[in-house]
Amino acid sequence: MSPLGGGSLLLAWQLKGKHVLIVGGGDVASGRIESVLAADARVTLITPSNGLHPLTKRFLDGPYSITYHDRLFGGVQDLANVDLVLTAIDDVAQSCVICSLCRELKIPVNVADIPESCDFYFGSQIRDGPLQIMISTNGNSPKLANIIRKKIEQNLPEHAGDAIIRVGELRAKLKERAPGVGGETGKRRMRWMIDVCTSWEMEELALLDDQMMRKLLDDGWEKNAVPSPAEMGARSRQMYSATPNVAAPGILVTTLSFVAGAACASLFLLARRR
Amino acid sequence: MSPLGGGSLLLAWQLKGKHVLIVGGGDVASGRIESVLAADARVTLITPSNGLHPLTKRFLDGPYSITYHDRLFGGVQDLANVDLVLTAIDDVAQSCVICSLCRELKIPVNVADIPESCDFYFGSQIRDGPLQIMISTNGNSPKLANIIRKKIEQNLPEHAGDAIIRVGELRAKLKERAPGVGGETGKRRMRWMIDVCTSWEMEELALLDDQMMRKLLDDGWEKNAVPSPAEMGARSRQMYSATPNVAAPGILVTTLSFVAGAACASLFLLARRR
Incomplete structure (x- = not known):
């Protein structure tokens, strides 16, 4: 490992007009669909309809460029003209078959939950129009990536x-x-x-x-x-100007303290005078 | 374009043990070398030595896994067993030749400064050990990406x-x-x-x-x-504990104001008494 090493090459992959195959229909698959639609991909989804997550269903019902096949992955013919493959299924053996086929055909592939079968990983993401930010912990802690994402989001310049x-x-x-x-x-x-x-x-x-x-x-x-x-x-x-005037509370406290001090001293002195 | 669209697919590409070809030796090429070494790639650099940037030279002299060829790109044979290609040369015609060859061989390629010849773009990056953050403006403004990167870096949780x-x-x-x-x-x-x-x-x-x-x-x-x-x-x-006690200055100001108020009132009343 080089002295710089241990990381990944973070990239903004271009999918406009490209063909992405997604195998699986659960909540992980729905997240994948969202990610590639954000990059204007043409999506093909292969998964039996009885396992469709509500979020995945919503994408199928929406105004998106998705071709849907209500069945299991069918073999190498499903990879014709495909530029990128994402799988999110529970069947580990099937996942490995898809990964091997992709590697033979030189199609970049990500198999959810099996790092060895991934040419690339996803990270925690922020989107604000043309601005996209990805936070990766290189697989060490998805939760900390999430916490850091929220902190960045809170501090991002408005607009x-x-x-x-x-x-x-x-x-x-x-x-x-x-x-x-x-x-x-x-x-x-x-x-x-x-x-x-x-x-x-x-x-x-x-x-x-x-x-x-x-x-x-x-x-x-x-x-x-x-x-x-x-x-x-x-x-x-x-x-x-949504930013509040941060000086104001300071001035208020100072003034009130001054008045309180003056009042206490006056009461003390006036009381002694009598 | 889908309602979500207009963006890229942000990815953490895995290069451990993969073979990356870099064509060009200027300052852009030196940045590319650094990026792929961070992901533990095996690098081959092709560029005539008379155009080597000092930063590129430093990588060649350092303890890194780089194979160097002191010549111009020689054609398709230079792409054997290559997993990723990055070019950063001024010769636009040559860049296009390399890009076409990569597309034929299904090797992901980035040609610096020619967006149409890029399967992926780079963004502004932050690195802190296993933490990597990328900021992309999808080509709209590299300078704003840089400004946002600095703001994020300043607000990143310590450690x-x-x-x-x-x-x-x-x-x-x-x-x-x-x-x-x-x-x-x-x-x-x-x-x-x-x-x-x-x-x-x-x-x-x-x-x-x-x-x-x-x-x-x-x-x-x-x-x-x-x-x-x-x-x-x-x-x-x-x-x-590098974080200062933010309550302290508030208490100090309040106390001083109280004392000042008391002093003023006392002076006023004592002066009147005489």
Whole structure:
């Protein structure tokens, strides 16, 4: 093992238009269906209908691209034109058969609960529009992965997903205005986008609309500058001001203590005077 | 596109003992080498030595499992027994040739900077021992992925990596004590491990040593309970007490304000008396 080793290669696998076979219909299978639909896969589900989990049923009844076969896995012919295979069945022997066939055909495969039969593992995940985050403990503790996921979710910048959508749009508009792959223009484009992302707050980026993007490109990119949201006359940040004023309770406590102190001293002195 | 769609399938790809070919020697290639060494891959690097980036050179000089060929990519024979291909070269035509060959041979491939030639993308990553986190914006904004990565890193529970290692060890010891795949024992094991992870703090889990694990299994698992670290006579949490006492400043401010109020009132009343 290398000094760096012991981990996995974390990847964002592309499934748009790809064919994914899922064998099994329980709750694990329903989670798998959700994961691959999120990546725009074409799904084939093979499992007897008497074992369908309610969540799996809901996917079959929904507006999703799923081909369903109400039967057991039928052999190598079920793997024709398949790009990825996920199994989640209790039959260990059958799982091993499917895994061997996939390895022969060089189809990436994940067999739930049998690590040796997996080319890849899943992790705990967060999704906010185009933002996806995966937490893996490399099989050591799914529960801790879950706990860490919740902590990350709580601390995630608000509107991160929206900000990413807007910045993606701004990038596309910039590329239309200053086209070309690589070279000096490519480098300048990248530098300017980095400057925008670092000098604007996430919640400000999330508010960029078409008009503001045009203005940002006219007054910013064309003049090799990054105007601030205020200079741009952007809609006030307060639109999103859900954050409470943390100073307020401090001031209140200080004032009350001051008044209490004054009152006690006054009472003491006035009492002594009499 | 499904209502859920627009994303990727985030995965932890397994490369232990697998053969990864990297074509290119620049700084992007050096990042690729680091990523696959982290997953214990056997690496073959093909690139002329006159274009080697210092970071890539450092990997070649280090204690890593890398086979180096000082030349350009030579064709399909370079893909024999290869499980994954990553290219990071400026020659777009050559990149396309490599990608087509990989697709024919069903070898997963990533061609840097050419999304259409990628079966998968990379994202911004965090590593803490067995803990790995990936942040993907699905190509919309690498810079925002980076900013979000930094925020997550700052808020990550201290000692998360250590806690995961210890919990992985505890799980292995429990499996030795109460073996078997699935069934009632499997379910009880899972429930108990969840109880331990939720009732102990991350920093307490990180302090578990062999002796404490044995005690936890004897006094906890065997009696169907989860003793607290205090009940276990665990080493004090204060060993790791980097967290300041947040109540202290509040009390200080309150006291000072009270005293200030008392002083002001006293001065006022005493001045009036004369």
